[in-house]
Amino acid sequence: MNTYASSSNPSTNTSQELHGPVEYGFTGRIAELFRANAAPDARATPGRVVRLDRNRVLVASRDGLLHLPYPARGLVPATGDWVWLGHNNAGEPAVVEVLPRHSALSRKRAFEASSEEQILGSNIDIVAVVVPVDRPLTHNRLERTLVAAWDSGATPLVVITKADLAHLADDVVGEVILQAAGVEVVTTSAEQGDGLDELMRHIPGGATLVLLGPSGAGKSTLINALAGREIQQTGAVRAGDGKGKHTTTSRELVPLAGGAVLMDTPGVRGFGLFDADDGMDEMFGDLDELFTQCRFADCAHQAEPGCAVQEALADGSLDPRRWASYLKLQRELAALTRKHDAAARRAYQREWHQKVMSADRGQRAAERYRHDQAQERAGRGGKRRKR
Numbered sequence: 001m002n003t004y005a006s007s008s009n010p011s012t013n014t015s016q017e018l019h020g021p022v023e024y025g026f027t028g029r030i031a032e033l034f035r036a037n038a039a040p041d042a043r044a045t046p047g048r049v050v051r052l053d054r055n056r057v058l059v060a061s062r063d064g065l066l067h068l069p070y071p072a073r074g075l076v077p078a079t080g081d082w083v084w085l086g087h088n089n090a091g092e093p094a095v096v097e098v099l100p101r102h103s104a105l106s107r108k109r110a111f112e113a114s115s116e117e118q119i120l121g122s123n124i125d126i127v128a129v130v131v132p133v134d135r136p137l138t139h140n141r142l143e144r145t146l147v148a149a150w151d152s153g154a155t156p157l158v159v160i161t162k163a164d165l166a167h168l169a170d171d172v173v174g175e176v177i178l179q180a181a182g183v184e185v186v187t188t189s190a191e192q193g194d195g196l197d198e199l200m201r202h203i204p205g206g207a208t209l210v211l212l213g214p215s216g217a218g219k220s221t222l223i224n225a226l227a228g229r230e231i232q233q234t235g236a237v238r239a240g241d242g243k244g245k246h247t248t249t250s251r252e253l254v255p256l257a258g259g260a261v262l263m264d265t266p267g268v269r270g271f272g273l274f275d276a277d278d279g280m281d282e283m284f285g286d287l288d289e290l291f292t293q294c295r296f297a298d299c300a301h302q303a304e305p306g307c308a309v310q311e312a313l314a315d316g317s318l319d320p321r322r323w324a325s326y327l328k329l330q331r332e333l334a335a336l337t338r339k340h341d342a343a344a345r346r347a348y349q350r351e352w353h354q355k356v357m358s359a360d361r362g363q364r365a366a367e368r369y370r371h372d373q374a375q376e377r378a379g380r381g382g383k384r385r386k387r
């Protein structure tokens with residue numbers, strides 16, 4: 001029997017105290033979010049999406065994990081979403097509504113005609129970009145991944161891994177700090193347990209963290225060290241079924257000691273513009289060849305005489321949709337670069353502000369010290385001043 005669908009109960013959740021899964025990041029701020037987005041039915045309760053399965057959604061509620069049907073309408077849930085839990089029209093417990101996201105990592109397939117974005121994870125507070133010291137930094141990749149991180153609405157953080165490989169570390173650390181353009185950098189060695197506390201100091205209680213980085217960067221090892229147990233299969237790749245990697249994770253949101261939540265979804269792990277350059281070459285390499293056939297080396301491929309692109313469009317050998325995709329991707333990359341420049345400028349200003357502030361503090365401390373010294377010399381007080 002469906003007791004909720006026709007509920008005429010005038011009391012709504014807004015007046016009730018809300019209880020959500022605290023270990024999955026349900027804080028006072030999230031309670032506010034639920035209050036601001038009143039539930040479709042009065043007895044609905046807050047939950048958070050821990051994993052998506054084919055037909056069901058694994059959701060954390062205050063009373064534990066539940067495997068529930070998808071909502072019938074509205075946003076399609078993503079891992080990390082805050083949702084109202086209630087009952088569907090069939091009267092079964094179900095996810096009834098997905099709340100608005102404050103951040104989302106999405107993969108936009110710029111080069112495809114249908115450029116529908118795929119949400120890989122939502123409500124992420126901190127995107128940790130993992131950079132291992134055991135390989136050279138690839139040109140621009142860190143910067144571009146940081147831009148993508150800012151773009152998601154989260155705050156980026158750079159995490160250097162494998163710092164115990166000291167013979168390699170120095171060069172990479174210096175280079176990373178330069179490229180990180182003011183974003184904070186934490187150096188860790190999961191194997192030695194170094195830097196983990198410092199990393200956790202950057203992750204406030206209740207915050208949701210993801211690790212992004214290339215394969216073999218040490219993400220699983222770091223995750224296991226942070227979680228204090230084996231939740232990730234490290235190093236091993238299961239071969240055979242051609243479906244890529246499989247891990248033993250059963251949940252994609254993992255509560256950490258201290259109240260932070262780690263998001264580890266397969267899609268998010270490999271995310272980033274780590275392969276944007278390669279992808280571009282792969283997708284549009286033939287266009288580069290075409291460009292060499294334009295009459296002018298600096299051809300803008302618009303109305304110039306002898307433009308090979310316009311000719312190819314005219315004779316049908318270049319699909320106009322493909323050309324449009326190329327232009328779109330170019331624009332997006334340019335926009336990312338501009339955003340990065342803006343982010344770098346902001347970070348630079350912040351850094352200066354901090355320097356000025358601390359110089360100021362230093363000056364005040366020096367004045368206080370001189371004052372105390374003078375008092376001591378004058379024999380008044382005698383003891384060290386408190387505060």
Ligand SMILES: Nc1nc2c(ncn2[C@@H]2O[C@H](COP(=O)(O)OP(=O)(O)OP(=O)(O)O)[C@@H](O)[C@H]2O)c(=O)[nH]1
Pocket residue numbers: 161162163164165188189190191192213214215216217218219220221222233234235236269
């Ligand atoms: N020396 C050293 N090696 C490490 C450290 N952390 C990880 N490794 C090694 O680096 C390799 C890759 O580590 P993983 O944690 O599996 O890397 P990953 O980023 O999870 O890789 P994917 O699962 O492919 O995404 C393994 O052989 C680890 O033993 C570290 O702190 N020091």
Ligand SMILES: [Zn+2]
Pocket residue numbers: 291294295299300301302304306307308309310
């Ligand atoms: Zn041209």
